[in-house]
Every structure is written in structure tokens, then in C-alpha cells.
Amino acid sequence: MPLYDYTCPSCGPFREWRSMSQYQQPAACPECRRSAPRAVATPTLGIDAGLRRSHAINEKSASEPRVVRRRRGDPIPQHDAHADLMRAREERAIRKSEPLKTETRAAHHPWMLRH
Numbered sequence: 001m002p003l004y005d006y007t008c009p010s011c012g013p014f015r016e017w018r019s020m021s022q023y024q025q026p027a028a029c030p031e032c033r034r035s036a037p038r039a040v041a042t043p044t045l046g047i048d049a050g051l052r053r054s055h056a057i058n059e060k061s062a063s064e065p066r067v068v069r070r071r072r073g074d075p076i077p078q079h080d081a082h083a084d085l086m087r088a089r090e091e092r093a094i095r096k097s098e099p100l101k102t103e104t105r106a107a108h109h110p111w112m113l114r115h
Helices: 049-063 081-096
Strands: 003-008 012-017
Touching: none
Parallel strands: none
Antiparallel strands: 003 012
């Protein structure tokens, strides 16, 4: 028997096992025993556990952002993507013991523009 979703007007959504021949009939709400129509539900597809976990994390973070604490009076840090990129390039050049390359190269494809 399949599991169907129903929505009670006063109590909210619930699920119930019903035979396929009864799928169009309303079900009795387990809380108030009122008649509840079947809700339209999306099918459960074979999604792997990692993808399902990442979706759950995204849904949770959308409504409950992680709290970051800072001391009173501290300035709010500003993120500078360009400075971060230049710092990473400098660190990589130091690790490789090579001079920092700042010159631009011509594109391999003459029809492509680079910036």
C-alpha cells in the first residue's frame, strides 16, 4: 500500500497508508477526525544521501543562519575579493620561490577577449 499525503484544514498535513483504490477518497484526520482531501505531493526520486544532506543543510541555513559573535565595539570586517586573490598569488609565488608574474598573456584564441 502506498503512503499518501493529506491536508486537514484545521490540523495541517499528515500521511496515511491507503490502498490504491482509495487514493481519491478523503481520509479522516488522526487529530480531529474531520475529512481531509489528498494533497498534491512531489514524487520521491532516488537521490543519493550526500545530495539529500546538502539540500537539508541549505534549507536549514536559509531560515536559521549561523550566528557569528564578535566583541562589542569591534568593526564589522569587510571582504575584499581582489585583495584575497592577490594575497593568494603572492603566497603561491613565495612557496614556489618564483617571482610574482604580473604580466598578461595573449589569448590562445585570437577571437577571444581577455581581461
